[in-house]
Structures are given as C-alpha cells and as structure tokens.
Amino acid sequence: MPLFRLGDHGSAVAEIRNILVGLGFLTSSPAPDAMSGTFSGWTPPEAIFDDxxxxxxxxxxxxxxxxxxxxVGPATYRALRxxxxxxxxxxxxxxxxAPMVGDDVATLQARLQNLGYYTGLVDGTFGETTHNAVCLYQSEYGLSSDGICGPSTLRSLERLGTRVTGGSPHAIREEEQVRRSGPQLSGKRILIDPGSGGLHDFSTGQRADLESxxxxxxxxxxxxxxxxxGMETFLSHDGRGRPADDERARVANLIDADLMISLRCGHYPNERAHGAASFYFGNSHGSFSTIGRNLAGFIQREIVARTALSDCRTHERTWDVLRLTRxxxxxxxxxxxTNGGDAEVLNDPQTRDVIAEAILVAVKRLYLLGENDRPTGTYTFADLLAAERLSS
Structure with a gap:
C-alpha cells in the first residue's frame, strides 16, 4: 500500500482521520493551512494530513x-483498522x-481469560485457541457451541461480568514450560532469524551490504x-531473498521452536543515534510475553556488559515478528x-564473537531460572560448555 504522511490528502487520509477521531487522538475539525490560513483548494478539510x-x-x-x-504505512494502517x-x-x-484481528477480539480474549476459559496471549487475533475458548464457554453456559461470538454470546458475557482478575494464564504456562524443560541447553529448539539489509530507507548500497x-x-x-x-538450531530463511516479518513468523511456527531470536540493526535519519536495544511482544491491552521479556532483558544486559555498545534498554512492541509467533x-x-561508531564496532569479527557468546549465555540464564547463575558479563562460553557436560 502507499505511504501517507504530512501534506497528503484524499479519501484514504479521510479514513485515517476518521479512525483517529473515533479513538480520541484527533478532534473532528482540522486546523487551516499554516501558510495560507485556509483549507487547500477542492480537498475537504477532513481529508488533509495536517499537523x-x-x-x-x-x-x-x-x-x-x-x-x-x-x-501511515502497512503496519500503522493495520493497527488503525x-x-x-x-x-x-x-x-x-x-x-x-484470514483470521479476524482487532481490539474487539482482544476485549473478548480478555473477558474469556478473566473467566478462566482463555489461556493464550491477549493479542487481538481470533485463532484456534480463541475459537476453542469460545466453544468451551458456550457449552458450559447453555449456548450453541459453534465458536461464533454473536449477539447471544455477547449478551451472556455482559450479564456474567468478570469472575476473577489478576494473573496471566499465558505467563504461568510460559514459565512452567521453561521450568519443565530443565536447565540444560541440549535438545532445545532455537530459530535464529538474521535480518536483511536494504529493507529500510536508511540502509542502501554499501551500508545494506554491511548490514547483511x-x-x-x-x-x-x-x-x-x-x-x-547441543541445541537444535534453524534459520528463518536462506538469505537469498528478503522475507517479510509475517513469513519469518510463519516459519518459526512451522518449526515449533522453543525460542526465536531475531537479529537486526537499528536505523535512524540522525546518524548520532547509537546503541543496542532489545524488544519483546507487549501491547496496549496489557498483555506481554513474560519469557520473551526475560530473554530480551538477559540478552540486553549481557551485550552491554561485554561490548562498547550503549544501552538503549528493552522495550515491548507489537511488530509482526513478535506478535504472530507462538x-x-x-x-x-x-x-x-546508520551510526559510524556502531557500524565500526559491528564490522569487527571479534565483537560479533562476543555478541554471539552474550546471546548464548543469556539463553542459558533464562533456563537456569536464577539457580547456579553468575553475575552479568562473567559467564564464559567455556564455563557454559563445562556446565552442560556435567549436567548431561
């Protein structure tokens, strides 16, 4: 789809404005053009992408x-809809x-979760887990168990209200899965997802080649x-193309990996932006991946402790590669x-060795669950291999 930005106008901009008004981010009456003091030509005021x-x-x-x-590109437009x-x-x-996606689905998931029927992430996607939860709720409350949330199911939910609150069944399940799998890395299935250079406006030519x-x-x-x-590793793609994030997530789901680690480079028009950052799934509905957050935090701290890269910390995001994976x-x-200093650091093979070791140690720390762990930045690859041999 085309990109919409400041200065654009037309029916698509009118739709964008209308959604923003409905969500309370924008008033219904736009301001006049700053230069002329009037609305531009034939374009109706509500169809201007103004300040x-x-x-x-x-x-x-x-x-x-x-x-x-x-x-407003594909990701922002999707989120608006x-x-x-x-x-x-x-x-x-x-x-x-074509699964149904939206805030209405997220609200349904949250209500079913509070009632004890839904145990997945509140991600706003009506998938099989949501369908099964609706069916179970309907069967227990005397409704037709078809998995369709129509007027009768909605009225039932409204009358019932909220039974319990607090605690995320999905978080409990994630943590229990890590606990049951044990501290050993051997046998763990990991999908490694290297990014592709040239996907961003600020990554072209030699810079894109260096990024890849x-x-x-x-x-x-x-x-x-x-x-x-002893880990079982997979790559998300063969490097010949530039798959989109949803395709990378699809591969991860097909492999049924235990964890997915996506490697990217940051981009910014101002070349002064620098440092390493880590991200995990989390949304405005208050739902997030507990293990994803823990892993991102461990990786971030290990990289910053072992390299000269600045700490840009960990953040929750709703990007497809985080949202669509199971x-x-x-x-x-x-x-x-896009920063000369960071690019020079990353171009050093020894630094890449250090980052790879930092990520592996962080994964080990995730499975140790705080037991027999060591301070950040001190656990070496040799220590890790020795620990794996002792526990096997």
Whole structure:
C-alpha cells in the first residue's frame, strides 16, 4: 500500500482521520493551512494530513508499540483498522485462511481469560485457541457451541461480568514450560532469524551490504555455539531473498521452536543515534510475553556488559515478528548501522564473537531460572560448555 504522511490528502487520509477521531487522538475539525490560513483548494478539510493529524498518528504509534515516525504505512494502517473495532460491532468467528484481528477480539480474549476459559496471549487475533475458548464457554453456559461470538454470546458475557482478575494464564504456562524443560541447553529448539539489509530507507548500497554481512555472520557464529552446546538450531530463511516479518513468523511456527531470536540493526535519519536495544511482544491491552521479556532483558544486559555498545534498554512492541509467533521471541537491535561508531564496532569479527557468546549465555540464564547463575558479563562460553557436560 502507499505511504501517507504530512501534506497528503484524499479519501484514504479521510479514513485515517476518521479512525483517529473515533479513538480520541484527533478532534473532528482540522486546523487551516499554516501558510495560507485556509483549507487547500477542492480537498475537504477532513481529508488533509495536517499537523494535528501528524501528531495524532505519532501518539497512536507510541501507544501501540509501533515505530513513531508519523507515517501511515502497512503496519500503522493495520493497527488503525484493528483499533477501530469495538466488541459488538461485528460477529467474531474463526477463519483459518484470514483470521479476524482487532481490539474487539482482544476485549473478548480478555473477558474469556478473566473467566478462566482463555489461556493464550491477549493479542487481538481470533485463532484456534480463541475459537476453542469460545466453544468451551458456550457449552458450559447453555449456548450453541459453534465458536461464533454473536449477539447471544455477547449478551451472556455482559450479564456474567468478570469472575476473577489478576494473573496471566499465558505467563504461568510460559514459565512452567521453561521450568519443565530443565536447565540444560541440549535438545532445545532455537530459530535464529538474521535480518536483511536494504529493507529500510536508511540502509542502501554499501551500508545494506554491511548490514547483511554483519547479521548473517553473527547468526552463523551464534548457530555454531548453540550447536556446540547441543541445541537444535534453524534459520528463518536462506538469505537469498528478503522475507517479510509475517513469513519469518510463519516459519518459526512451522518449526515449533522453543525460542526465536531475531537479529537486526537499528536505523535512524540522525546518524548520532547509537546503541543496542532489545524488544519483546507487549501491547496496549496489557498483555506481554513474560519469557520473551526475560530473554530480551538477559540478552540486553549481557551485550552491554561485554561490548562498547550503549544501552538503549528493552522495550515491548507489537511488530509482526513478535506478535504472530507462538513461542517467546527476543528481537535484538545489535547497533545502529546508520551510526559510524556502531557500524565500526559491528564490522569487527571479534565483537560479533562476543555478541554471539552474550546471546548464548543469556539463553542459558533464562533456563537456569536464577539457580547456579553468575553475575552479568562473567559467564564464559567455556564455563557454559563445562556446565552442560556435567549436567548431561
């Protein structure tokens, strides 16, 4: 789809404005053009992407865990459409080929979770888990158990209200799965997802080539270390193309990995932006991946302790590669390819060795659950292999 930004106008901009008004981010009457003091020509006022609309888009992006750039591209437009759905405005049901997505689905999931029927992430996607939860609720309350959330099911939910609150069944299940799998790395299934250079406006030419080289080499070094520790590793793609995030997530789900680690480089128009950052799934509905957050935090601290990269900390996001995967995911921005200093650091093979070791140690710390652990930055690859041999 085309990108919409400050200065654009037309029917698509009118739709964007209308959604933002409905969500409370924008008033219904736009401001006149700053230069002329009037609305521009034939274009109706409500169809102008003006300064207030730009500010509203940025505020929406910030709330929804998106990149805050004021540009309505595919990700922001999708999030706007999803946010426009309120529970009760449409019938909800499971569609295998094109799942229904929206805030209405998230509200339904949250209600079913509080009633003890839904144990997944409140991610706003009506998948099989949501369908099964609706069926179970319907069967226990004397409704037709068809998994379709229509008027009768909604009325039942409204009358019942909230039975319990607090605690996330999904978080409990994630943590229990890690606990049951044990502290050994041997046998763990890990998907390594190296990013692709050239996907961003600020990553072109030699910079794009360097980005691809850095991420693929880092992925290979990480894969080698994980294999040495007895882990079963997979790559999300073969490096010949540039798959979108939803395709990378689809591969992860098909493999049924225990964890997914995505490797990326940061980009920013101002070359002064620098440092490493880590991301995990979390949304404005208060739902997040507990294990994804823990893993991202461990990786972030290990990288910062072992390298010269600045600490840009961990953050929750709703990007497709985090949202569409069924396993915990940590996405690591290992440095800004648009910053000369970071690019020089990442271009050093020894630094990439250190980052790969930091990530592996962080995964080990995740499975140790705080037992027999060591201070950040002190656990070496040799220590890790020795521990694996003793526990096998």
């Amino acid at each position: 207030p609309c730009d500010h509203a888009v940025r505020a929406f992006q910030q709330e929804r865990g998106l990149i805050v750039d004021g540009i 999803e946010a426009s759905y309120q529970l009760g405005t449409r019938v909800l049901l499971y569609r295998l080929s 080289e850095v991420l693929w080499d880092l992925g290979a070094r990480l894969e080698g270390r994980m294999a040495a520790a 396993m915990p995911v940590a996405l690591i921005d290992v440095g800004y390819i």
